[in-house]
Amino acid sequence: MRFKDVFSIIGPSMVGPSSSHTAGAVRIGRAARRIFGAFPERVEIVFYGSFAETYLGHGTDLAVVGGLMDFATDDIRIRDSIELAEKAGMALTFKTGQNVAYHPNTVMLKLKDQEGREDVIVGASIGGGNVEILGVNGFDVKFTMNYPALIVFHKDTRGMVAHITRILDSGGVNIGYMDLDRKGRGGEAVTVLETDEAVPQNLIEHIRGLDNVHRVVFADITSEEVSE
The missing domain is CATH 3.30.70.260 (ACT domain)
Incomplete structure (x- = not known):
């Protein structure tokens, strides 16, 4: 990836210790929420690679859920996002998985509503708060969410x-x-x-x-x- 400015390296304004493990994770969660188009009643979150190894220590779980709640990367509510999401009626399940084909910082989100409508979004945090969406509902597509x-x-x-x-x-x-x-x-x-x-x-x-x-x-x- 070609870095365009210093913010591509140090990351955006954010809550959390890591632009890759927190800010990028927030953006993946927000992208999934926007693709789903509504508040998800049930979400299964599967971490892969380094996300799977360190998500608790780096707050990646809080970051992804913060994104699902549509919080920005610098929103202090991210620290309490899981509690806030559950109070709002979002049932959360966290898992880890193995897939060598994915980027090391990858998460898969399965979002469902009360009627059973489901979207499955796969995203990777590639550094500096930048992300790539790698799959939508089983289709292999790649886009950045840096643009609409x-x-x-x-x-x-x-x-x-x-x-x-x-x-x-x-x-x-x-x-x-x-x-x-x-x-x-x-x-x-x-x-x-x-x-x-x-x-x-x-x-x-x-x-x-x-x-x-x-x-x-x-x-x-x-x-x-x-x-x-």
């Missing part, structure tokens, strides 16, 4: 990506990065686009109305990185 992210779940059909990009272009939205994955030819697929600005709701609804689009998520944590 539009996530489109759809059937793998000819012209789908072109339809999505044309709609964004029609609204003056610039695409900075794109990744996609599919289960197989003609099967279920996901397209992730990081944009330079927020995507207006009317464009989201236009994309949602396309044939063979199942779900559209707009996730943005960039405008609220520091608590007020």
